Amino acid sequence: MCLAIPGRIESVSQDALGPTAHVRFGGVERAVSLAFVPEATIGDWVLVHVGFAISRLDEEEAARTLALFDEIEMDPPGGEA
Amino acid sequence: MHQLLEQVVFPILGGPPLADRHDGAPVASDVPGSLVLTTDSFVVRPLFFPGGDIGTLSVCGTINDLAMCGASAEALTLSMILGEGLEIAVLERVLHGVRSAADRAGVSIVTGDTKVVDGGASGDLFLNTAGLGRRVAPRAIRPGNIRPGDVVLVSGDLGRHGIAVLSARESLGLEGELDSDVANLWPQVAALLDAGVDVHCLRDLTRGGLAAAVTELAEARGLEFELLEERVPVNDVVRGVCELLGFDPLNIACEGRFLLVTTAEDAERAIAALEASGGAPALVGRVRDSGPGRVRLVTGIGTTRLLDLPAGDPLPRIC
Amino acid sequence: MKYLDEYRAGDRIRRVAREIEALVTRPWTLMEVCGGQTQSIVRYGIDLLLPECVTLIHGPGCPVCVTPAEDIDAALALARRPSVILCSFGDMLRVPGSETDLLSVKAEGGDVRVVYSPLDAVVIAEQNPDRDVVFFAVGFETTAPASAAAIERAERLGLERFSALVSHVRVPPALTSILEAPDNRVQGILAAGHVCTIMGTEEYERLVERHRVPIVVTGFEPLDLMWGIRSCLSQLEVGRAEVENRYARTVRSSGNPAARACMERVFEIVAWPWRGLGRMPAGGLALRPAYHRFDARRRFEWVTPRPRPATECRSGEVLRGVLKPPDCPAFGEACTPDHPLGAPMVSSEGACAAYFRYRGAELGDVHE
Numbered sequence: 001m002c003l004a005i006p007g008r009i010e011s012v013s014q015d016a017l018g019p020t021a022h023v024r025f026g027g028v029e030r031a032v033s034l035a036f037v038p039e040a041t042i043g044d045w046v047l048v049h050v051g052f053a054i055s056r057l058d059e060e061e062a063a064r065t066l067a068l069f070d071e072i073e074m075d076p077p078g079g080e081a
Numbered sequence: 082m083h084q085l086l087e088q089v090v091f092p093i094l095g096g097p098p099l100a101d102r103h104d105g106a107p108v109a110s111d112v113p114g115s116l117v118l119t120t121d122s123f124v125v126r127p128l129f130f131p132g133g134d135i136g137t138l139s140v141c142g143t144i145n146d147l148a149m150c151g152a153s154a155e156a157l158t159l160s161m162i163l164g165e166g167l168e169i170a171v172l173e174r175v176l177h178g179v180r181s182a183a184d185r186a187g188v189s190i191v192t193g194d195t196k197v198v199d200g201g202a203s204g205d206l207f208l209n210t211a212g213l214g215r216r217v218a219p220r221a222i223r224p225g226n227i228r229p230g231d232v233v234l235v236s237g238d239l240g241r242h243g244i245a246v247l248s249a250r251e252s253l254g255l256e257g258e259l260d261s262d263v264a265n266l267w268p269q270v271a272a273l274l275d276a277g278v279d280v281h282c283l284r285d286l287t288r289g290g291l292a293a294a295v296t297e298l299a300e301a302r303g304l305e306f307e308l309l310e311e312r313v314p315v316n317d318v319v320r321g322v323c324e325l326l327g328f329d330p331l332n333i334a335c336e337g338r339f340l341l342v343t344t345a346e347d348a349e350r351a352i353a354a355l356e357a358s359g360g361a362p363a364l365v366g367r368v369r370d371s372g373p374g375r376v377r378l379v380t381g382i383g384t385t386r387l388l389d390l391p392a393g394d395p396l397p398r399i400c
Numbered sequence: 401m402k403y404l405d406e407y408r409a410g411d412r413i414r415r416v417a418r419e420i421e422a423l424v425t426r427p428w429t430l431m432e433v434c435g436g437q438t439q440s441i442v443r444y445g446i447d448l449l450l451p452e453c454v455t456l457i458h459g460p461g462c463p464v465c466v467t468p469a470e471d472i473d474a475a476l477a478l479a480r481r482p483s484v485i486l487c488s489f490g491d492m493l494r495v496p497g498s499e500t501d502l503l504s505v506k507a508e509g510g511d512v513r514v515v516y517s518p519l520d521a522v523v524i525a526e527q528n529p530d531r532d533v534v535f536f537a538v539g540f541e542t543t544a545p546a547s548a549a550a551i552e553r554a555e556r557l558g559l560e561r562f563s564a565l566v567s568h569v570r571v572p573p574a575l576t577s578i579l580e581a582p583d584n585r586v587q588g589i590l591a592a593g594h595v596c597t598i599m600g601t602e603e604y605e606r607l608v609e610r611h612r613v614p615i616v617v618t619g620f621e622p623l624d625l626m627w628g629i630r631s632c633l634s635q636l637e638v639g640r641a642e643v644e645n646r647y648a649r650t651v652r653s654s655g656n657p658a659a660r661a662c663m664e665r666v667f668e669i670v671a672w673p674w675r676g677l678g679r680m681p682a683g684g685l686a687l688r689p690a691y692h693r694f695d696a697r698r699r700f701e702w703v704t705p706r707p708r709p710a711t712e713c714r715s716g717e718v719l720r721g722v723l724k725p726p727d728c729p730a731f732g733e734a735c736t737p738d739h740p741l742g743a744p745m746v747s748s749e750g751a752c753a754a755y756f757r758y759r760g761a762e763l764g765d766v767h768e
C-alpha cells in the first residue's frame with residue numbers, strides 16, 4: 001500500500017493532461033505525474049507511487065530527525081527513553 | 082525449475098557427471114587438456130534488448146558454461162527452431178549477433194541445424210547450442226572442491242541483464258543506461274588460472290541471480306554459505322530500478338558475471354587478477370564450517386536471515 | 401540512494417534498539433498495518449532486534465491478499481477474451497482466484513500485461529484503439545487516486561474502449577474491525593505511512609478516542625519502523641494513547657488534498673467483501689455513476705466459477721493478526737509459495753510468504 005520511493009525531480013513539463021516530471025531514482029529516470037503535487041519543481045525530492053508523486057519530501061524535517069538519531073548515546077540500557 | 086530437476090530429471094537420468102550439477106562435463110577423462118562438453122538452450126523474450134540479443138546470448142552463454150569448468154571453448158554448434166511466421170530480417174539480425182559474438186571470442190560455429198515449425202507466431206525463435214572445449218585449469222573445477230572457510234567472490238556488479246530484458250519486454254518507461262551485461266567470461270577465468278589462483282568452483286550467475294547460484298552450491302555441498310548484503314555490488318541503474326519496482330538485486334539475472342569460490346588466502350590474488358582483466362570484483366561471502374546446505378544473509382543493518390529463492394521471475398510490485 | 405540509505409544505517413538502527421530495550425518493562429503487542437511494512441520487518445529481521453516481550457502482529461494491509469477471489473476470477477475471465485488486454489500490477493499475477501491465476505492465463509495465451517502505473521494502461525489503450533483495455537484497479541488509498549487520475553485521463557482522451565475492474569479497499573474499517581473483535585490482542589498500531597500520505601492522520605483521532613490505542617504513523621525503511629515501534633511502546637509504557645506522526649518527512653496531518661479530491665471525484669465508498677475477512681462496511685471503492693461507462697463490470701458479462709469449499713487456509717486469522725503464519729498447521733507443509741492455499745502465501749508481501757521467504761520453513765535457528 002506501500003511501495004513508494006523518493007526521487008529527485010530533474011525536469012518538469014506541462015502538457016494538455018497536466019504537469020509531468022522526470023524523476024531520478026539512483027541511476028534511472030522515469031516520467032512521473034505531478035497531478036497531486038503540482039507545486040513541485042526541479043531539485044525537489046518527491047515520493048513516487050505507481051508513477052505519481054504523492055508527496056514532496058520535507059528535507060529539513062528529514063535532516064532534523066536523522067540528527068536526533070545520531071545523538072542517541074550508545075550507552076548500556078538506562079539511557080533516555 | 083529447481084524442483085523439476087531434483088524430483089523428475091535427475092532421478093531418471095542421474096549419475097555422475099550429471100549428478101555433479103555443474104555447467105559442463107568432461108568427456109572420457111578429466112585432466113588438463115581433456116575435452117569438456119556443454120549444452121544450452123535460449124528462449125529469451127524479447128529477442129532483442131539493450132546491449133544484446135538472443136544470438137549474442139547463445140554464444141556467450143555457451144562459452145561461459147565451458148569457462149565455468151575451466152575450459153576454453155574451441156567449437157560451438159547452433160540449432161535453431163523457427164516459427165514459420167518469423168521474418169527473415171529478424172533471423173538475419175539474430176545471426177549477425179551470433180556471428181559477431183563468435184568472432185569476438187575467436188570461436189567458430191562448426192555445425193548446426195534448422196527446423197521450421199508450423200503455426201509459429203512471428204516472434205518464435207529458439208536456439209540450442211553445444212560447446213566443445215578443452216580444459217585449461219590444472220585441477221578440475223567443480224562444486225565438490227568447496228571447503229569450509231572458502232570465500233565467495235563475484236566478478237562484477239549484479240543484475241544488469243535481467244533489468245535490460247525486463248525493460249525491453251514490458252513498457253515500464255525506464256530511462257537510463259539499461260544495457261545487459263552479456264559478455265564472454267573466458268578472459269577473466271583465464272586470468273585467474275594464469276595467476277595461479279586455487280579455483281575451487283566457478284558458477285555463472287544467470288537466471289535467479291547470485292541467490293540461485295549460491296543456493297545451488299550450498300545444497301550441492303551440504304555446507305552453509307554466508308553472504309554479506311553490504312558487500313554485494315550493484316550499480317546505480319540496477320539499484321534504482323530494483324527500489325522502484327520492489328526487486329531484490331540478489332535475484333536478478335546476469336549474463337556476464339560469475340562467482341568464484343576459492344581459499345581465503347587466494348582472495349587478494351583473485352581480486353587482482355580479475356581487476357587486471359577489466360572486472361570489478363568483490364568479496365561477498367564465505368563458506369561456513371558445516372551444514373545444513375543453505376545460505377544465510379547478513380543484512381545491510383546487521384541482522385541475519387535465511388536466503389530463500391522466490392517462486393518465479395521477479396514481477397514489479399505496488400506494495 | 402538519498403532518503404533511503406540513511407534509513408538503513410545499522411548504527412542508527414542499533415541506537416534505537418537500545419532505547420527500546422531500555423524503555424520496555426512489560427509485554428506489548430503491536431500491529432503494523434501495511435504489507436509493505438511486514439515485508440520490511442521480515443526482510444531486515446526487525447523483530448529480531450526487539451525485546452522478546454514485544455510482539456509484532458502483521459495486519460491485513462496487503463491489497464493483493466484481501467482482493468476478493470471473485471474479482472480475480474473476473475480478471476481471469478476478461479483476460480481470456482481475445483479482444484481484451486488485461487493490464488495489472490505485477491503483485492496480482494500469481495494470486496489464485498477460485499481456480500487459477502493471471503500468470504497461468506497469460507501462459508495459455510491471454511493478453512495479460514504487467515504495468516507499473518495505471519497511466520501505462522491508458523497508454524496501452526491509446527496504442528490499441530481496436531482492443532478493449534481493462535485495468536485491474538487494486539490497492540488501498542495510496543493507489544486509488546492514481547487509478548482515478550488514469551480513468552479521468554482516459555475520459556479526456558476519449559478512450560471509450562478503456563475500462564477499469566475496480567477492487568480498491570480502505571484501511572479504516574479494517575482497523576475498526578480488528579480493534580472491535582472480541583479476541584483482539586492489538587495494543588498499539590503502526591499506521592501505514594503511505595496511506596497516510598494521501599489520507600492524512602485526522603481519521604485516526606476518532607479511532608484513538610474510541611479504542612484508547614496509540615496509533616503511530618510509520619514509514620517502511622528499517623529505521624522508520626524502529627522509530628515507529630519505539631514511539632508506540634513509549635506511549636504504552638506511560639499509558640498514553642495518541643496519534644503520532646513518525647513519518648513527517650512525507651506525511652502531513654492533512655494528507656494530500658489533491659489526491660483525495662481526485663479519488664472522491666471518481667470513486668464512492670461502498671461495502672466490500674474482503675478476502676479472508678468478510679464483508680467490510682465502507683471497506684471498498686466503486687465508480688461513481690458519472691464513470692459507470694468505464695466500469696468493466698457493467699461493460700462485460702462473464703461466468704465465474706462457483707466458490708470453492710473451505711480449505712485448511714486460515715488467512716482470515718492471519719490477516720486479523722490472531723494467528724502468526726508459522727503457527728498455522730499448514731505453514732511450510734501443505735502451504736508453501738509453490739503450492740499456496742491462500743493469498744497471504746502468494747503475494748510477496750503477504751505475511752505468510754514473507755515469513756516463508758525470509759525465514760525458511762524452520763525458524764528460531766537464525767540467531768547467533
